[in-house]
Amino acid sequence: MNTPRRTRIRVGEPIRRPPGSGNSSGYASGSSVASSITDAELALQQQLREEHSGTTAAAASLPRTSQMQPKNRVAMARIFFGLACLWPLLLLSRSPGSNRLRSNSVRNLRDNLRDEMKSLLKRTDIVGYGSAKPRVAVVVVVPPPQTDSSLEEQTILNGALESVESVFRTTDRNRLFIVTVVMDGRGKMGWFESKIQDIDSGKTAHRHGEEVHKHPKVDSKENVDKGENSVEHHAHSEKIHTIYNHASKGVSASRKEAVSFINILATKHEQAGLKSPEEDPILLFLRCDASLREFKGKRTWLDDVTDALVLGDEDTPVVHKASSSRVKGTVASKTITEELSPPANAVSFVVDYSSADDEGNVEVRESELGEVFSFDDSLEGLLSSATGQQMSLSNGESYQTPVTQAATALRLDTYNNFPSHDEHLTNHFSADLELSFNLWMCADGIDILGTSLARVVVDHSVLSPKEKTQIPGPLAARLTSAWMSGHDDEKYLNGILTSVATEAAEQYLHLRGENAKDHTMTHKRRLSDKTTELKHKLVRMASEAKQTATFPHGLESKCRPFSWYAQNVHPLMNFDKPELSASAAKEKAERLKPSVKLSDENMRILARASPVKLNYVDASGGHKEHPHRGGTDEQGNFGYVHDETALRLDPPSFQFKNDSDREKLCRKGDPNYKMLTEKVFVDLTAHEAAEKRAEHGLAERKRAKIFCLVYTIEKYHNRIPPLRETWLQKCDGSMVASTKTDRDLGTVNIPHEGPEEYNNIWQKVRAMWSYIYDNYYEKYDWFHIGGDDLYLLVENLRLYLESEEILLASNGGQLLPDGSEDQMTPLFLGRRFAEGGDRERMFISGGAGYTMNKAGLKALVVDGFPNCFPHMKTFSEDVMVATCFRKMGILPFDTKDEAGGERYMPFQPGHHLTYRPPANPKDDWYSNYSVDVHWGIDHCASKSVAFHYIKEDLQRRMHAILYHHC
Numbered sequence: 001m002n003t004p005r006r007t008r009i010r011v012g013e014p015i016r017r018p019p020g021s022g023n024s025s026g027y028a029s030g031s032s033v034a035s036s037i038t039d040a041e042l043a044l045q046q047q048l049r050e051e052h053s054g055t056t057a058a059a060a061s062l063p064r065t066s067q068m069q070p071k072n073r074v075a076m077a078r079i080f081f082g083l084a085c086l087w088p089l090l091l092l093s094r095s096p097g098s099n100r101l102r103s104n105s106v107r108n109l110r111d112n113l114r115d116e117m118k119s120l121l122k123r124t125d126i127v128g129y130g131s132a133k134p135r136v137a138v139v140v141v142v143p144p145p146q147t148d149s150s151l152e153e154q155t156i157l158n159g160a161l162e163s164v165e166s167v168f169r170t171t172d173r174n175r176l177f178i179v180t181v182v183m184d185g186r187g188k189m190g191w192f193e194s195k196i197q198d199i200d201s202g203k204t205a206h207r208h209g210e211e212v213h214k215h216p217k218v219d220s221k222e223n224v225d226k227g228e229n230s231v232e233h234h235a236h237s238e239k240i241h242t243i244y245n246h247a248s249k250g251v252s253a254s255r256k257e258a259v260s261f262i263n264i265l266a267t268k269h270e271q272a273g274l275k276s277p278e279e280d281p282i283l284l285f286l287r288c289d290a291s292l293r294e295f296k297g298k299r300t301w302l303d304d305v306t307d308a309l310v311l312g313d314e315d316t317p318v319v320h321k322a323s324s325s326r327v328k329g330t331v332a333s334k335t336i337t338e339e340l341s342p343p344a345n346a347v348s349f350v351v352d353y354s355s356a357d358d359e360g361n362v363e364v365r366e367s368e369l370g371e372v373f374s375f376d377d378s379l380e381g382l383l384s385s386a387t388g389q390q391m392s393l394s395n396g397e398s399y400q401t402p403v404t405q406a407a408t409a410l411r412l413d414t415y416n417n418f419p420s421h422d423e424h425l426t427n428h429f430s431a432d433l434e435l436s437f438n439l440w441m442c443a444d445g446i447d448i449l450g451t452s453l454a455r456v457v458v459d460h461s462v463l464s465p466k467e468k469t470q471i472p473g474p475l476a477a478r479l480t481s482a483w484m485s486g487h488d489d490e491k492y493l494n495g496i497l498t499s500v501a502t503e504a505a506e507q508y509l510h511l512r513g514e515n516a517k518d519h520t521m522t523h524k525r526r527l528s529d530k531t532t533e534l535k536h537k538l539v540r541m542a543s544e545a546k547q548t549a550t551f552p553h554g555l556e557s558k559c560r561p562f563s564w565y566a567q568n569v570h571p572l573m574n575f576d577k578p579e580l581s582a583s584a585a586k587e588k589a590e591r592l593k594p595s596v597k598l599s600d601e602n603m604r605i606l607a608r609a610s611p612v613k614l615n616y617v618d619a620s621g622g623h624k625e626h627p628h629r630g631g632t633d634e635q636g637n638f639g640y641v642h643d644e645t646a647l648r649l650d651p652p653s654f655q656f657k658n659d660s661d662r663e664k665l666c667r668k669g670d671p672n673y674k675m676l677t678e679k680v681f682v683d684l685t686a687h688e689a690a691e692k693r694a695e696h697g698l699a700e701r702k703r704a705k706i707f708c709l710v711y712t713i714e715k716y717h718n719r720i721p722p723l724r725e726t727w728l729q730k731c732d733g734s735m736v737a738s739t740k741t742d743r744d745l746g747t748v749n750i751p752h753e754g755p756e757e758y759n760n761i762w763q764k765v766r767a768m769w770s771y772i773y774d775n776y777y778e779k780y781d782w783f784h785i786g787g788d789d790l791y792l793l794v795e796n797l798r799l800y801l802e803s804e805e806i807l808l809a810s811n812g813g814q815l816l817p818d819g820s821e822d823q824m825t826p827l828f829l830g831r832r833f834a835e836g837g838d839r840e841r842m843f844i845s846g847g848a849g850y851t852m853n854k855a856g857l858k859a860l861v862v863d864g865f866p867n868c869f870p871h872m873k874t875f876s877e878d879v880m881v882a883t884c885f886r887k888m889g890i891l892p893f894d895t896k897d898e899a900g901g902e903r904y905m906p907f908q909p910g911h912h913l914t915y916r917p918p919a920n921p922k923d924d925w926y927s928n929y930s931v932d933v934h935w936g937i938d939h940c941a942s943k944s945v946a947f948h949y950i951k952e953d954l955q956r957r958m959h960a961i962l963y964h965h966c
Contacts, residue, residue: 131278134310135177136302137266137412138167138284139258141251143427144185146464159289159462161195164240166291168199168206171302177281178265179240180258185248193242200240210298241265250426252434255285259415266412281412282309285435287428289462290406293352293455301349304452305409308347308398345414345444348373349407350455364457369450370618372401374570377499379476381405381429381469384572384615386448387778391618396450402570403436404446405468407456414443419559420482420552424545427467430475437483440569442559451622473534474541476500481542482552486561497538498531505530572615572822592815594808601894606813608889611823612855619862620774626753627766627865628774634741641775642748644707644733651729652721654959665957666966671910672954676961679937680793680909680944684963687795690802701819704801707733707780709772711764712788713756714740717747719788722952726959730794733780737768758875765877766865773861783857784946786849791950791958796943797851800895800903809893810853826856828885831904832892833929835879837922842892842931846878847948848904859888900934901941906948909958912939 142160145152160181167179181196198204202215243257262281269275282305286292292301351373352366370386386399418438425431439446471479477497484493505527545551598606620628623638633640656662667673693699708731710723720736724746728734738747739756752767754760765785772783782801784792800806804816811817812825829851830844844850852860860881868884882892895903905912906926916935917927933939950958960966 129175131276131280132310133175133306134279134281134411135175136171136282136284136409137177137259137262138164138179138286139182139255139262140164140179140286140288141182141184141254141258141428142186142288143251143463143467144248146466155462156288157189157192159459161192161199162291162459163286163288164196165199165204166294167286168204168239169212170207170292170294170300172207172209172300173236173239174208175302176239178262180243180261181240182243182245182254182258184245184250184254186244187246188244196240196242200236200238202236207300248426250423251428251431252421252425253423255431256421256423259283259412262412263416280310282306283410283412283415285408286456287406287458287463287468289460289468290349290351290456290458292407293453293457295453299453301453301455304449304454305347308447308449309345309409309411346404346408346410346439346446347454348401348404348446348448349409350448350450350452351406352455352457354457354459356461368618369396369622370399372399372403372448373405374402374572375433376572377496378503379433379471379479379496379500380503385617387616391616391620394450396618396620396622397452398447398449400569401446401448402440402565404432404439406458407454408432408435408446409454410439414439418442419555422478422482422552423550424478424548425475427471427475428463429467429469430471430479433471433479434483437562437565438559440560440565441483441555441562445569473500473504473538474545477538477541478545478551481545482555484562486556486563488563489556489561492562492566493542497535497542501535501538502527502531504534508534592818594804594816596804598805598808598813599894602809603813605891605893606809606825608891609825610889611812612826612859613823614854614858615822616778617858617862619770619866623774626751627763627770629751629767630774631748631750631771632741634743636749640741640748642735642746644735644776647724647729647734647746648732652725654725654956654963654965656960656965662960662966665953665960671913672908672957673910673961675909675913675937675940676958679913679942680940680962681942682793682795682962683799683943684795686799690799701802704782704798705732705780706782706784706794706798706801707731707735707772707776708792708794709735709737709768709783709785710788710790711737711768711785712747713738714747716788717742717745719952720745720747722955723788723790726955727792727794731784731792733776735772736788737764737771753871754873760873760875762869762872762874762877762880765881766870769857770861770865773857777854777857780854782851782853784849784851786946786948787847789948789950790847790849791947791955792849793943793945793962796903797945800943800945801851810855824853824855826859826885826888826890827851827853827893828856828882828890829893829895829904831902831906832894832931834931835929837928839931841886843879843882844892845904845906845948847906848946849948850878850881850904856885856890859890860884863888894931896932897941897943899938899941900932901938901944902933903941903944904946905940905944908949908954909940909947911949913937915939 140160140163142156145156164179164181167176183192199206205212205214241261243254243261245254245257249257262283266275266281270277282302350367351371352364354362354364356362368385370391372384372386373381374384375381381403384402386401390399419442420434420438422434425434436446480493480496484490484496508530509527546553597603623630630638631640631642632638656665690699690703694703708728710720710728712719717738717740723736734746736745736747737750739749741747741749748771750764750767750771752760752763754763756764768785784797786792806827806829807816808814810824810827811821828844831848832842833845835841835843864884864887868887869880872880874880885891897903907915913936915926917930918924921927921930947958
């Protein structure tokens with residue numbers, strides 16, 4: 001799927017991008033501690049409080065420093081500010097010959113006044129650093145508790161205080177424009193106000209440039225003795241504004257009110273010359289259960305966010321890593337110089353989680369790289385993973401998230417130009433959904449800076465799931481009717497409302513005492529009836545919402561349709577299939593019943609395994625350690641990604657070298673010839689029929705896509721051309737893992753832990769499978785591995801993998817899959833051996849290779865390798881793989897055909913024709929290890945899929961015989 005280039009949709013006034021003129025305002029950039037607060041600034045802040053309180057009816061909580069009446073203070077401030085500006089000019093205008101100017105005292109006074117004036121304009125805590133380093137305005141909305149519990153209320157308020165305090169600990173005060181705290185559904189509380197004032201006045205830890213300190217609360221000999229007065233006293237400009245909404249307005253309305261105040265403040269600062277017109281402040285929505293993380297070093301979260309949101313100096317080129325883009329046949333991560341690219345529209349912070357044990361010890365669990373936030377069909381929030389393609393393009397440095405959460409940074413103008421600010425969205429999750437839809441459908445989207453300092457820690461105990469991850473039915477109806485009214489959006493609107501209604505119906509029946517596991521027809525009928533009733537209510541609510549004055553109309557003409565969002569940003573949303581009637585549903589269930597049940601043996605095998613979600617999970621750890629270091633190019637540079645389709649797209653032809661070669665390859669009479677002409681064959685008829693059905697769109701399912709992996713070393717590269725001429729080109733994707741990269745041969749050097757030797761093949765296999773998973777997992781359905789002496793009958797393998805038996809097994813063994821599944825039972829296919837005759841220790845012979853589905857590969861690489869003999873040195877890689885799978889409940893599947901013939905053969909065809917076990921099977925390892933087999937010509941399945949020990953000439957001979965070249 002090709003994602004269209006994201007273009008800014010201009011709605012109303014265009015979203016203004018900072019021109020990046022550097023520090024054009026002439027303001028000094030530094031981290032010096034501020035001196036005294038000017039009367040002019042205090043008067044300006046008071047004026048803003050009074051003006052804002054008149055428009056919002058919200059009370060402000062900033063400490064007052066004067067008892068003068070507001071109008072008098074403003075007037076006096078203007079007089080003092082005028083004098084401060086004019087007095088130096090009056091002095092400078094006096095004649096140089098004046099006796100008063102010649103005096104040292106007056107000259108000093110003149111110089112001091114000039115310095116005062118310069119100091120005022122260099123106060124970075126008042127005017128910031130200019131447009132290239134804009135200040136940040138933080139909004140924290142504190143929602144009312146879900147219950148009347150005083151403990152819940154106290155927990156929420158403590159969480160809010162920690163959120164605000166974390167802003168000051170991690171952010172240079174000089175770059176803080178304002179922190180607006182909205183106390184929704186609450187009046188003033190003295191203790192809370194006192195805590196806020198302590199934070200604002202510097203009595204808690206706060207940052208000036210690189211320095212973090214706090215001011216002593218009391219000047220006393222005791223504190224001096226303790227060293228608490230070691231920090232020099234200095235005054236701070238006020239940075240916190242608190243709004244108290246006695247009647248709850250909800251999160252979206254509270255955010256809008258806070259931003260309204262920020263806009264007024266920005267305008268007044270600009271009018272007073274305290275803000276450059278080019279400075280577009282960064283707006284940070286910080287949830288009250290989230291705290292900005294602290295890191296050592298010069299950089300802060302605001303530096304990384306600024307780099308993402310704001311253009312730098314237009315004359316300065318940007319030198320950066322090339323996003324580690326994994327372009328086929330190229331080496332990533334080379335340093336390049338590029339022209340400036342447009343800034344991102346929003347940054348969603350990486351979310352880590354904290355928890356406390358019974359003793360109060362707090363532990364932080366860091367989220368996995370690539371973890372994003374999204375929602376399911378009923379609009380309930382859930383964690384998911386970025387696609388492998390997104391992770392590969394930037395090496396995890398930046399990737400998209402469908403929905404933002406906990407902390408979101410964007411430019412103030414971006415928010416102001418949103419077409420939708422629905423004040424009816426009351427909880428954080430509904431407000432974040434609307435914010436995300438605005439950013440994706442009407443602007444340039446949301447990025448997570450995976451390896452940056454833009455991280456928060458979320459305390460699960462502060463807010464309930466209802467606030468963070470759930471959306472009530474009426475809000476779901478309102479949100480969907482606003483955003484899902486465009487072309488091809490109706491199916492999403494209908495699907496989501498159906499899912500919301502179904503979930504609500506299940507909860508309703510549960511509260512009435514009905515068991516959700518009750519599968520009787522009576523229960524199903526009640527569930528269906530309640531779902532229909534609730535869905536009709538939701539549809540009515542959606543219709544009524546459109547009649548309200550604040551409903552955001554016309555989004556379909558201003559923004560992209562929701563169908564674009566679902567297909568390009570949140571592809572897990574899939575409502576393409578129409579709702580089925582009862583008769584259609586019954587017909588579907590009948591159709592998915594298998595014609596033949598699986599054997600008891602295979603059902604026991606499947607019962608041990610757990611389904612695996614098919615979404616890609618990044619397990620590379622940044623490709624820094626084995627087994628995920630990756631492949632190298634011809635010069636040994638890591639980051640090389642092999643073009644696995646090159647051989648299939650440009651295959652060499654099979655030809656006899658001469659008549660002697662034809663005679664040699666087509667000779668008759670030996671056991672190999674007999675087995676390949678009297679028993680084993682390639683079912684080309686069934687293969688060609690399946691190809692035609694797929695080509696003309698008549699097949700129920702797409703053909704299985706197979707990736708073939710061969711391993712060798714440079715010494716045996718002469719064995720590779722026969723594979724390429726015969727069977728390897730028939731795989732949808734293929735690669736030869738080796739010790740040397742050769743693009744012409746399709747070989748790739750895959751370094752691994754330990755030496756390159758036979759006794760260390762286990763580490764080689766770990767590195768190979770990790771490379772395949774990291775780069776090709778999402779493109780293929782099946783993965784087969786074998787050595788350079790393997791011969792694979794690819795048509796037979798594909799037909800087997802598409803058979804009802806394997807489709808049924810991959811879906812757990814009861815019903816056939818319908819193609820919409822997002823999880824799968826892991827399958828491990830090949831020639832089963834009982835180690836030492838012990839059937840409790842089954843493994844698959846590595847000679848003929850083994851085949852895994854997507855679920856099997858993911859389970860092995862993501863869950864198996866990190867914990868299963870990660871540093872062992874051994875040659876028995878086949879036993880090791882089986883052992884790792886066994887630990888996860890995944891056992892080798894019995895792959896015999898209906899006649900009992902084995903499909904995966906560990907020796908040459910002729911060997912299996914002539915081999916006979918000794919009288920005591922335990923006297924020979926092969927007969928001892930084999931499980932319930934026939935001997936002689938019936939040992940092999942007629943549609944066998946693999947043979948081992950097939951060297952160069954035999955590769956070509958088998959191919960000539962099987963494909964009728966003789």
